[in-house]
Amino acid sequence: xxxxxxxxxxxxxxxxxxxxxxxxxxxxxxxxxxxxxxxxxxxxxxxxxxxxxxxxxxxxxxxxxxxxxxxxxxxxxxxxxxxxxxxxxxxxxxxxxxxxxxxxxxxxxxxxxxxxxxxxxxxxxxxxxxxxxxxxxxxxxxxxxxxxxxxxxxxxxxxxxxxxxxxxxxxxxxxxxxxxxxxxxxxxxxxxxxxxxxxxxxxxxxxxxxxxxxxxxxxxxxxxxxxxxxxxxxxxxxxxxxxxxxxxxxxxxxxxxxxxxxxxxxxxxxxxxxxxxxxxxxxxxxxxxxxxxxxxxxxxxxxxxxxxxxxxxxxxxxxxxxxxxxxxxxxxxxxxxxxxxxxxxxxxxxxxxxxxxxxxxxxxxxxxxxxxxxxxxxxxxxxxxxxxxxxxxxxxx
Numbered sequence: 001x002x003x004x005x006x007x008x009x010x011x012x013x014x015x016x017x018x019x020x021x022x023x024x025x026x027x028x029x030x031x032x033x034x035x036x037x038x039x040x041x042x043x044x045x046x047x048x049x050x051x052x053x054x055x056x057x058x059x060x061x062x063x064x065x066x067x068x069x070x071x072x073x074x075x076x077x078x079x080x081x082x083x084x085x086x087x088x089x090x091x092x093x094x095x096x097x098x099x100x101x102x103x104x105x106x107x108x109x110x111x112x113x114x115x116x117x118x119x120x121x122x123x124x125x126x127x128x129x130x131x132x133x134x135x136x137x138x139x140x141x142x143x144x145x146x147x148x149x150x151x152x153x154x155x156x157x158x159x160x161x162x163x164x165x166x167x168x169x170x171x172x173x174x175x176x177x178x179x180x181x182x183x184x185x186x187x188x189x190x191x192x193x194x195x196x197x198x199x200x201x202x203x204x205x206x207x208x209x210x211x212x213x214x215x216x217x218x219x220x221x222x223x224x225x226x227x228x229x230x231x232x233x234x235x236x237x238x239x240x241x242x243x244x245x246x247x248x249x250x251x252x253x254x255x256x257x258x259x260x261x262x263x264x265x266x267x268x269x270x271x272x273x274x275x276x277x278x279x280x281x282x283x284x285x286x287x288x289x290x291x292x293x294x295x296x297x298x299x300x301x302x303x304x305x306x307x308x309x310x311x312x313x314x315x316x317x318x319x320x321x322x323x324x325x326x327x328x329x330x331x332x333x334x335x336x337x338x339x340x341x342x343x344x345x346x347x348x349x350x351x352x353x354x355x356x357x358x359x360x361x362x363x364x365x366x367x368x369x370x371x372x373x374x375x376x377x378x379x380x381x382x383x384x385x386x387x388x389x390x391x392x393x394x395x396x397x
Contacts, residue, residue: 003355010026010093010094011086020064024351028065034068037069039392063349119193125200140168143168147168236248
């Protein structure tokens with residue numbers, strides 16, 4: 001199978017979740033991604049959520065499959081020289097350092113584009129390269145707070161809470177990847193590289209569309225738990241089943257009527273309290289009680305299958321172990337098991353994209369620290385074994 005990016009080389013300076021997710025997508029699409037890390041310590045993700053009995057970490061393994069790995073000390077003059085040589089032979093450089101770090105090292109876009117005019121330089125920061133907040137430090141939860149995600153999450157009588165997963169980091173990675181692919185397309189027409197920039201703050205705005213719309217339409221804001229802002233739809237909530245919870249959403253009268261039939265409560269269809277969505281929204285507590293009385297007598301799987309058969313939108317509230325072993329995700333290879341040389345059998349992300357119906361193949365586990373130094377520096381830059389040994393002794397690689 002020909003892979004979309006199998007003629008593209010990427011220098012990956014990214015760390016933790018945001019940037020590595022973008023370069024993971026590129027690697028799964030076939031790009032040769034060379035992960036560049038500091039010697040001895042590696043990048044930060046190597047030091048969190050360690051695999052028991054191993055020096056490897058789960059986040060690093062999950063976000064760095066199909067990549068090659070080298071070590072390089074960019075704080076040394078020789079390390080910067082080697083990076084420039086690699087950049088001359090690469091299509092893309094990706095980094096998610098704080099604003100100004102690469103320029104301070106003498107490796108910013110203004111320098112690299114002189115060495116390689118066709119180079120695409122992609123950068124992701126917390127607040128962007130410009131603007132009043134550009135130099136502020138940021139992590140995912142900080143952006144969740146700033147972008148309104150926390151203010152919209154939780155229940156009205158409780159303090160705001162962040163989303164559990166690092167959703168903004170991943171959103172930023174998706175947008176960065178999209179920008180890189182757009183820049184590749186443009187380069188194909190012009191022959192010239194460009195700088196691609198996004199920020200976590202910018203990327204976080206997309207999911208807030210509903211909250212923006214609710215405020216602009218009503219002048220109100222708030223937290224609404226597992227329901228829609230203003231209880232705009234009903235039923236729309238989580239409901240207890242015998243073995244956990246399900247989430248149900250009926251967005252119109254057709255779905256509501258189908259739900260009544262599945263629950264064998266056809267008399268509710270003509271009940272004036274529930275006839276339209278506006279009526280149901282005014283009586284949502286009664287709706288919730290009716291629905292939960294029915295769901296609580298069945299398992300989650302029974303509820304989902306019955307509702308799905310009637311084209312009613314519903315999903316099981318799954319815990320993390322259930323998602324990892326979900327038969328649907330496994331069949332689509334969105335989650336795959338691989339054998340890592342030091343960590344053993346681990347589950348990794350298979351990627352969300354399909355080309356000609358084929359799921360991305362996780363061909364190689366994440367690299368151990370500096371695993372491909374000899375291959376990259378030896379074959380790509382032509383350094384001898386003696387030179388490599390010297391660079392290692394000097395702390396350059």
